[in-house]
Each structure stands twice: as structure tokens, then as C-alpha cells.
Amino acid sequence: MAVLVVADHDNTSLKDNTNKTVTAALALSNDVDILVAGSGAKGVADAAAKIAGVRKVLLAESDSLGQGLAEAVEALIVPLMANYDAVLTPATSQGKNFSPRIAAKLDVAQISEIVEVIDGSTFVRPIYAGNALETVKSSDGKKVITVRATAFKAAGEGGSAAVEVIGAGPGAGKTTFVSQQLVKSARPELTAAKIVVSGGRAMGSAEEFQRVIEPLADKLGAAVGASRAAVDAGYAPNDYQVGQTGKVVAPELYVAIGISGAIQHLAGMKDSKVIVAINKDGDAPIFQVADYGLVADYKAAVPELMDALTAAGV
Amino acid sequence: MKVLVPVKRVIDYNVKARVKADQTGIDLANVKMSMNPFCEIAVEEAVRQKEKGVVTEVVAVSIGPVQAQETLRTALAMGADRAILIQTDADPEPLAVAKLLQAVIAQENPDVVIMGKQAIDGDNNATGQMLSALLGWPQATFANAIELSAGKATVCRDVDGGIQNVDVALPAIITADLRLNEPRYASLPNIMKAKKKPLDITEAASLGVDLAPRLSVVKVTEPPKRGGGIKVETAADLVNKLKTEAGVL
Ligand SMILES: Cc1cc2nc3c(=O)[nH]c(=O)nc-3n(C[C@H](O)[C@H](O)[C@H](O)COP(=O)(O)OP(=O)(O)OC[C@H]3O[C@@H](n4cnc5c(N)ncnc54)[C@H](O)[C@@H]3O)c2cc1C
Ligand SMILES: Nc1ncnc2c1ncn2[C@@H]1O[C@H](COP(=O)(O)O)[C@@H](O)[C@H]1O
Numbered sequence: 001m002a003v004l005v006v007a008d009h010d011n012t013s014l015k016d017n018t019n020k021t022v023t024a025a026l027a028l029s030n031d032v033d034i035l036v037a038g039s040g041a042k043g044v045a046d047a048a049a050k051i052a053g054v055r056k057v058l059l060a061e062s063d064s065l066g067q068g069l070a071e072a073v074e075a076l077i078v079p080l081m082a083n084y085d086a087v088l089t090p091a092t093s094q095g096k097n098f099s100p101r102i103a104a105k106l107d108v109a110q111i112s113e114i115v116e117v118i119d120g121s122t123f124v125r126p127i128y129a130g131n132a133l134e135t136v137k138s139s140d141g142k143k144v145i146t147v148r149a150t151a152f153k154a155a156g157e158g159g160s161a162a163v164e165v166i167g168a169g170p171g172a173g174k175t176t177f178v179s180q181q182l183v184k185s186a187r188p189e190l191t192a193a194k195i196v197v198s199g200g201r202a203m204g205s206a207e208e209f210q211r212v213i214e215p216l217a218d219k220l221g222a223a224v225g226a227s228r229a230a231v232d233a234g235y236a237p238n239d240y241q242v243g244q245t246g247k248v249v250a251p252e253l254y255v256a257i258g259i260s261g262a263i264q265h266l267a268g269m270k271d272s273k274v275i276v277a278i279n280k281d282g283d284a285p286i287f288q289v290a291d292y293g294l295v296a297d298y299k300a301a302v303p304e305l306m307d308a309l310t311a312a313g314v
Numbered sequence: 315m316k317v318l319v320p321v322k323r324v325i326d327y328n329v330k331a332r333v334k335a336d337q338t339g340i341d342l343a344n345v346k347m348s349m350n351p352f353c354e355i356a357v358e359e360a361v362r363q364k365e366k367g368v369v370t371e372v373v374a375v376s377i378g379p380v381q382a383q384e385t386l387r388t389a390l391a392m393g394a395d396r397a398i399l400i401q402t403d404a405d406p407e408p409l410a411v412a413k414l415l416q417a418v419i420a421q422e423n424p425d426v427v428i429m430g431k432q433a434i435d436g437d438n439n440a441t442g443q444m445l446s447a448l449l450g451w452p453q454a455t456f457a458n459a460i461e462l463s464a465g466k467a468t469v470c471r472d473v474d475g476g477i478q479n480v481d482v483a484l485p486a487i488i489t490a491d492l493r494l495n496e497p498r499y500a501s502l503p504n505i506m507k508a509k510k511k512p513l514d515i516t517e518a519a520s521l522g523v524d525l526a527p528r529l530s531v532v533k534v535t536e537p538p539k540r541g542g543g544i545k546v547e548t549a550a551d552l553v554n555k556l557k558t559e560a561g562v563l
Contacts, residue, residue: 010475068473069480070443070453093474097455100408100440101447109409109528112438122532127437128331132340135532174452174483178468182476195562220563228492238458238472238493245352245432245492247474253562263330270540274560276552282545291543292555304549312553314563 001120002031004058004080006073006089006099007048008149010182011038011066014047016192017090019154021147025088026053026155027117033058034161035080037073039066042163049161057161062168067180068094069172074101076169081106086143091248099146108140115151129244129267150191150250150271183237190240193223195253196269198242201229202258202279202298209235212302213257219309225249225269227259243268257298261286278302315462315484316371317360318424319394320415321353323378323385324435331435337533340435349385351497352430354392355490358497359460360428361393368462371395373422377414379403383513390508391500397511398422402518402525408436410525412444417521419449424485426467431456431489442489452482458493 003025008015018034025032033056036045045059058080064072077098081087087102089095091113103110115133116124122137123145190196197217203209209230217224226236228243242249244267254272259265261277261284269275270289277290280297287293294301325331326346334341349357363369374389376382377400386397400414419427432439446453454460454469458477461468462484471478472491482488500508518525546552557563 068478070455071446074447093456093472096439097443097453100438100443101453103440104409104412104444104447107409109407110438110440110444111529112436112440126537127534128325128340128435129437130537131331132333132534133537134534136529137532138529140528172452174486175454176481178479178481180473180476180478182473232493238477239475244434244437253556253560264327270537274556274562275540275543276556287543287545289540289543291540291560292552293543293545294549294552295545296549301549305552308548308550308553309563311550312557312563314553 001029001085002033002083003029004084004087005032005034006077006087006095007034007036007044008090008092008095009036009038009041009044011041011044014044016154017092017149018048019051020149020152021088021090022051022054022155023152024114024117024147028086028120031055035060035077037065037076039063045163049163050157050159052156052158054159054161057163058166059163060166060168062171064172064177065168067177069175069177070098070101071175072169072172073098074105077102078105081142086145088145088147090149091146095146099144103144106142106144108142108144109138111136111138111143111145113146113148115148129263130270131263148248150248183239187217188221188223190223190225190247191249193251195220195222196225196249196251197222197255197257198225198227198259199230199236199257200227200259201233203230203235206235212298216302216306219306219314227265256286257302259286260284261289315369315425316373317363317369318419318422318427319356319360319372319374319389320427320429321357321374321376321385321389322350322433323347323376323382324350324433327351327434333534333536337535339531339534347381349388350430350433352432352490354497355492355494356428356430357389357392357394358495359490362495363462364393373398373424375400375415375418377402377406377411377518386513387508388500390511391505392498395511397513399513399515400518400521401515404525406525407527407529408438408440408444409528410523411441412448413523414518414521415445416448417523426462426484427487429487429489431491442487446487451485451487453487454480454482455489456491457488458491460488460494
């Protein structure tokens with residue numbers, strides 16, 4: 001059985017999600033290749049070749065692949081699947097965009113967001129906002145899988161796979177890239193960060209969100225997250241959203257400030273190692289999952305927390 | 315311009331799903347069911363495009379049991395013009411749903427399909443992309459803004475790290491993300507009017523699509539429960555616990 005892993009990258013750097021997906025792939029097979037589809041992405045392919053356990057790296061480059069257009073990525077991968085029994089893609093917004101297309105073209109089910117590999121055809125995946133775990137067995141010949149990267153450890157370095165340049169495929173046809181605006185941030189990436197500080201509706205404004213959440217995140221070297229309510233109200237950008245329909249995070253420490261703990265929010269953070277909640281309502285559902293709860297107004301509690309951190313040498 | 319909006323009947327988003335004791339699935343007996351929230355957003359968008367005069371007809375379609383008629387009536391009360399139920403008691407997987415929708419599209423010839431990005435029961439986030447691949451129509455997923463004009467749609471998409479703008483030639487598949495709009499509540503007069511709007515029922519079996527599941531469910535279990543936490547009195551206590559007890563600082 002040979003498995004193809006589709007790399008997560010931004011044409012410049014390889015993302016940790018790729019290493020984690022390789023771990024899931026190695027649970028299926030020893031023959032794991034990585035595909036880097038992009039443009040100007042040779043450096044990404046070289047980085048992928050260093051992941052331990054990888055057999056070969058395929059590099060395909062074109063404008064539409066670099067723009068991540070789903071039709072182009074799918075048209076590249078479907079013919080490659082003649083050589084593979086499974087394709088694993090990190091369940092990022094990009095992976096979710098093209099992976100189901102591959103499944104449809106191969107006439108197989110997609111197995112979405114797996115968190116565990118039981119055997120070559122049996123997988124565990126969360127359903128109903130993570131309120132249940134479903135173990136499914138696939139009867140399809142080829143497996144098309146997206147991987148919830150936070151559920152797997154990152155494969156290490158030490159490999160020295162060859163990089164093979166392949167054709168870019170036919171492109172996207174009826175979809176045209178117009179523009180994109182990506183937020184540049186010096187902070188660690190939300191899904192890979194060791195500590196995440198998230199703010200909720202309680203912040204009341206974008207200014208307040210920045211005034212309260214950002215310095216605490218700076219102090220802890222943390223990524224910043226938000227509840228949907230905070231995103232909806234414009235306090236935080238959309239890609240900060242943690243939850244069932246936002247990003248799934250599982251850091252060592254998750255600090256929820258002024259977040260009530262709706263089912264949909266918990267779905268995105270309840271696998272964090274340690275959860276801290278600061279909320280003035282002692283009955284807020286967030287306290288049911290919090291390891292350490294502080295019932296307090298954040299306006300007083302966050303400055304005190306900053307001071308206590310300083311006092312503790314953080 | 316004609317819009318088709320696929321809508322799914324699912325557990326209400328406010329209800330916490332409970333795993334059945336025999337681990338065969340989720341207990342849906344006597345549980346409140348509603349339209350999938352992302353499908354509501356899709357219906358709202360189609361109706362707003364009609365109110366703007368860009369769209370002339372909004373057709374809602376649901377694949378599901380006889381009770382999915384209620385979901386379709388909700389879509390009609392929000393402003394859809396007519397509805398189609400593809401009736402089945404099986405709970406088809408996204409691939410089968412996409413194939414059934416493909417069959418409906420062959421009959422209805424819409425210019426654009428606006429649907430949810432994800433159904434909150436299976437959390438698959440797959441059907442729209444599959445439908446696009448099967449039809450050979452372009453796709454724009456996770457839309458937060460849609461502009462329809464003759465022959466094309468300009469869509470702003472939510473992506474990791476920011477936003478992306480794409481143009482898709484029509485006919486096309488668009489999937490709705492949360493920020494696209496805030497769905498309206500149907501007014502009582504509109505709920506009454508919706509009762510008189512046409513709702514056609516077709517047996518799924520008559521569409522010649524193989525509905526057999528490709529994934530068999532071995533078991534459904536509860537996720538591991540988190541151990542009970544504690545309340546701390548002060549921020550200093552908190553930092554102390556994080557340092558000495560949890561070891562995360
Ligand atoms: C289809 C769908 C998908 C969704 N997906 C997501 C998702 O991915 N992620 C997500 O987060 N949500 C999601 N939601 C929304 C979710 O249901 C909740 O509405 C949302 O999480 C609430 O955000 P919040 O906790 O910030 O706001 P609220 O629920 O309003 O909570 C605010 C909290 O702040 C506390 N507070 C107020 N003032 C203070 C103060 N001064 N000091 C301390 N505490 C204070 C209050 O006690 C309260 O608990 C989704 C909803 C739907 C329908
Ligand atoms: N049974 C169904 N009937 C109608 N539409 C559906 C059905 N299942 C899925 N869909 C559509 O596909 C979207 C994504 O669903 P999913 O791929 O299952 O997460 C939903 O928001 C609906 O618009």
C-alpha cells in the first residue's frame with residue numbers, strides 16, 4: 001500500500017500540519033510520498049524531503065496551484081492516484097476545499113477529519129461538533145482522507161527523500177483567482193501554538209480585544225484566538241475563530257477570556273491539555289471543561305494575571 | 315437567474331447530541347430538529363439576491379425523510395419559491411447526496427447552486443465540492459460575500475490566514491460560510507403563505523442513484539470526559555497552579 005500526503009504550505013514554508021499528517025500516513029503504510037503543489041515552492045519540497053520516513057517528494061508548480069485553486073489541485077492529484085491506495089490531506093481550509101473533489105472523481109467516500117487510524121480501512125472521526133466519536137470502516141478501494149492534524153504528533157526530521165518534479169496538470173478552467181489578503185503576524189500559528197489566548201464577546205470592541213488579549217498573548221508567547229461572537233462583532237479577524245466551524249486547536253494551555261463555552265466553541269478547544277477560563281459568570285459552561293477557573297471580571301483579572309506572571313518570572 | 319438551494323434537516327444546533335447506550339449512533343428520538351444553520355444562510359443569501367432583482371427563482375431541495383418537508387416549509391417561509399423533497403429514510407453519505415443533487419440539477423437547470431459549507435451532524439464539509447467535481451462546474455467554497463452578474467459570480471472566500479477573491483463562471487457551486495449573512499426569522503404571514511407554495515415529492519429510489527453507504531459505522535462513542543477542574547481565588551493562585559501543578563508555564 002502506498003500513500004500520498006498533500007503538503008500544507010504557503011509556497012514559502014512548509015507547515016507543521018504536514019509532519020502531523022505524515023504520522024497518520026505512516027500508520028497506514030511505510031511507502032509515504034509527499035506532494036507539494038504550488039508555485040515557487042522548491043524550498044517547501046526540500047523541507048518536506050527532510051521529514052523522517054518519507055520515501056519521495058513530488059513537486060508540481062503552476063500559477064493556479066500556487067493560488068490553491070481546488071479544481072487545479074484535484075486535476076493534478078486524480079491521475080496520480082493510479083499509483084496510490086490512499087491520499088491524506090491536512091483538514092485546513094485549503095485541504096477541505098479540494099479533497100472531496102478527489103473523492104468524487106474516484107467515486108469513493110471522503111473520510112473527513114480523522115483523529116485516529118485503527119487499521120488500513122478503519123478510522124475514528126469526531127461528529128456532532130465533537131460530541132461523539134465515530135469509528136468507520138471504508139469499503140472503497142482507494143481512501144481519500146482529511147486529517148485533523150492536532151490529533152497526531154509531528155513526524156520528526158532526519159529524512160533525505162529525493163524531490164521529483166512532475167507536470168502541473170491542466171489548471172483550473174472556469175475559476176479565476178482575483179486577489180487575496182492574508183494577515184501577516186509575528187505570532188505563532190493558531191493551530192500549532194503551544195499556548196492560545198482567546199477572547200469572547202465580553203471584550204465589547206476591537207480596541208478592547210487588542211488592549212486586553214494581545215499583551216497577555218505577547219507575554220505568554222501565545223497565538224490569539226476568538227469566539228465566533230467576537231469575530232462576528234468585528235473584534236477579531238475571521239481566521240482567529242476557534243470552534244466547530246473555525247479552527248481546531250489543542251495547545252498545552254488554552255486561556256478563554258469572556259467566552260461562555262458554547263458547544264460549537266468547545267468543539268474547537270476541548271482537547272487542549274490545560275484549559276483556563278476567566279469569566280464573571282460562575283455558571284458559564286466553559287467552567288465544565290476548565291481545569292482552572294477564575295470567576296472574575298476580566299477587567300480586573302487580566303491586569304492581575306499580567307502582574308502575577310511578571311512576579312513569577314514569565 | 316435561477317438558484318437551487320440544498321437544505322438538510324439536522325439536530326438543532328442548540329441541542330447537545332447524546333450517544334446511544336448501544337453505541338450505534340446518536341439518539342435522535344424526541345430531539346428538536348431544524349434546518350442546518352449553514353443551509354439557512356444559503357437560503358437567506360438566495361432570497362436576498364432575489365430581493366435585489368438578480369435572481370428570479372429560488373428552489374429549495376432536501377434529501378431526507380418525510381419530516382424534511384418541515385425544513386423545506388421553513389425555506390419557503392424565508393422566501394424560497396418552491397421546494398422539492400427527495401424522499402428517503404436512508405441517511406445518504408455526501409457522495410450519494412451529491413449524485414442525487416446532480417440528478418435534480420439535470421431536471422431543474424439552475425444557474426447557480428448555493429448550499430451550506432457543512433452539515434453540523436456529520437461535520438463532513440464535502441457535498442458541495444463533490445457536486446462541483448461531478449458536474450464539472452466551478453466551485454467557490456466558504457463564501458463570505460457573493461456578487462452575481464451575467465455569466466459569473468465573484469466570491470470572497472474565508473481561507474486560513476485571511477480572505478481570497480475568486481471569479482467563477484456560471485453555472486457554479488457556492489458554499490456558504492457563517493459570515494455571509496444573518497438569516498431572517500420567517501414572519502407569521504410568510505409561514506402561512508409558505509403552506510400554499512408548491513412542494514413536490516420524489517422517491518430517491520426513482521433517480522437511479524446508488525445510495526449504498528461506503529462507510530460502515532463500527533461504533534459511536536462518547537469522547538473522553540475531561541477530569542473535573544477547580545476554581546481558583548486569585549490570578550496569583552492561577553499562575554502558581556499553572557507553574558507548579560500543570561507545568562505549562
Ligand atoms: C452553525 C454554527 C456554528 C458555530 N461555530 C462556532 C465556532 O466555530 N466557534 C465559536 O466560538 N462559536 C461558534 N458558534 C457560536 C456559538 O454558538 C456561540 O454563540 C459563541 O461561541 C458565543 O461566543 P462568546 O462565548 O464569546 O459569547 P457569549 O456566549 O455571549 O459569552 C460571553 C461571556 O462573557 C462573559 N463576560 C461578560 N462580561 C465579562 C467580564 N467583564 N469579565 C468576564 N467575563 C465576562 C459572560 O459571562 C459570558 O459567559 C456557532 C454557531 C452556529 C449556529
Ligand atoms: N440530505 C441533504 N439534503 C439536502 N442538502 C444536503 C444534504 N446533505 C448535505 N446537503 C448540503 O450539503 C451541505 C454540506 O453538507 P456536508 O457535506 O454533509 O457537510 C449542506 O449544508 C447542504 O447544503
